[in-house]
Amino acid sequence: MNEDSLYIERFLSGENSAFEALVRKYQNRVLNIVYSLIGKDRESEDIVQDVFLKVYHGLESFNGRSRFSTWLYRITVNTTYDFLRRRRRFISDELTIEKTASGYGGPQEELLEKEKQELLKKALGNVPLKYRAALVLRDIEGLDYTTIAQVLHCRLGTVESRIYRGRQILKQELFRWRGEAL
Amino acid sequence: MNQCKRVKRLLSRYLDQEADDKEVIFVKGHLAGCPFCSEEYSGLLRIKRLFAAKERKVLPADYLVSRLRERIAASRQEEERFSLVSGMARLSLRLIPVPVTVIAISLLFMALTLQQRASEFSIEEHILSGDPTTIETAARVILQRTN
Numbered sequence: 001m002n003e004d005s006l007y008i009e010r011f012l013s014g015e016n017s018a019f020e021a022l023v024r025k026y027q028n029r030v031l032n033i034v035y036s037l038i039g040k041d042r043e044s045e046d047i048v049q050d051v052f053l054k055v056y057h058g059l060e061s062f063n064g065r066s067r068f069s070t071w072l073y074r075i076t077v078n079t080t081y082d083f084l085r086r087r088r089r090f091i092s093d094e095l096t097i098e099k100t101a102s103g104y105g106g107p108q109e110e111l112l113e114k115e116k117q118e119l120l121k122k123a124l125g126n127v128p129l130k131y132r133a134a135l136v137l138r139d140i141e142g143l144d145y146t147t148i149a150q151v152l153h154c155r156l157g158t159v160e161s162r163i164y165r166g167r168q169i170l171k172q173e174l175f176r177w178r179g180e181a182l
Numbered sequence: 183m184n185q186c187k188r189v190k191r192l193l194s195r196y197l198d199q200e201a202d203d204k205e206v207i208f209v210k211g212h213l214a215g216c217p218f219c220s221e222e223y224s225g226l227l228r229i230k231r232l233f234a235a236k237e238r239k240v241l242p243a244d245y246l247v248s249r250l251r252e253r254i255a256a257s258r259q260e261e262e263r264f265s266l267v268s269g270m271a272r273l274s275l276r277l278i279p280v281p282v283t284v285i286a287i288s289l290l291f292m293a294l295t296l297q298q299r300a301s302e303f304s305i306e307e308h309i310l311s312g313d314p315t316t317i318e319t320a321a322r323v324i325l326q327r328t329n
């Protein structure tokens with residue numbers, strides 16, 4: 001039995017601290033998936049709270065057929081999708097970076113790390129959500145294709161093409177703002 | 183050209199170490215001799231590295247746990263309040279027969295009293311009527327008084 005299953009068993013027999021151990025273990029991973037998908041601090045934290053509340057109330061019906069982490073990531077992605085559906089918008093100040101980014105030095109000059117991160121965030125915001133999700137699960141969370149397929153409820157080939165397309169679009173977006181792909 | 187198409191299809195799998203041995207050999211061999219695919223590959227690799235190095239957010243150690251404790255406690259209170267309200271609603275539904283019965287009994291009682299009033303038999307009326315006093319009339323008078 002792995003660590004997560006032990007925590008779940010202990011939680012189901014009434015030990016709340018076991019649930020909190022799961023939260024501590026996964027909180028930053030969930031946060032970084034959400035943050036990479038929506039690009040907003042405050043909202044990301046709220047979504048992370050919602051995700052773990054769903055886990056708290058749903059653990060009893062978790063059947064253990066998939067790994068806990070896969071189930072958790074599925075809840076994470078779905079909760080974030082719901083949020084985005086309600087909001088219908090991603091990063092709103094996307095256009096403000098467009099001009100300022102090219103105003104900083106020439107292509108040879110090193111971009112400050114903060115700027116680079118900001119640019120990456122904006123570029124990512126222009127990658128369609130279904131590609132973005134696959135990309136984030138792969139490169140931010142480091143999941144393998146099979147797990148990504150389980151989380152996103154799609155076929156392995158679909159995961160592969162979404163990741164490929166996602167990277168291409170990301171490259172184009174960075175090029176559009178920077179004149180080169182960083 | 184056909185090979186380029188096949189390689190492009192395999193590139194992300196190759197990049198993510200998801201390709202099998204045969205595919206790896208094929209892609210490697212092709213990239214060594216094709217500048218177009220090789221350029222595509224290094225572009226994607228750069229993006230993958232850049233993205234994987236994206237800054238990570240870190241929550242303060244106990245921040246989330248304590249926020250969750252608050253929210254779980256709040257939702258439990260809400261649940262209890264809800265169950266109290268619904269419990270009261272259920273109780274009042276169960277108690278509905280009581281006032282209904284009381285009202286029904288009162289209505290019946292009032293009807294009987296009115297009926298009795300109509301057939302009230304007073305001793306004064308009997309004396310004035312000059313009718314002979316029989317056992318029957320005496321009994322009626324006594325019953326009337328005790329009622």
Ligand SMILES: [Zn+2]
Pocket residue numbers: 185186187189212216217218219220
């Ligand atoms: Zn080629």
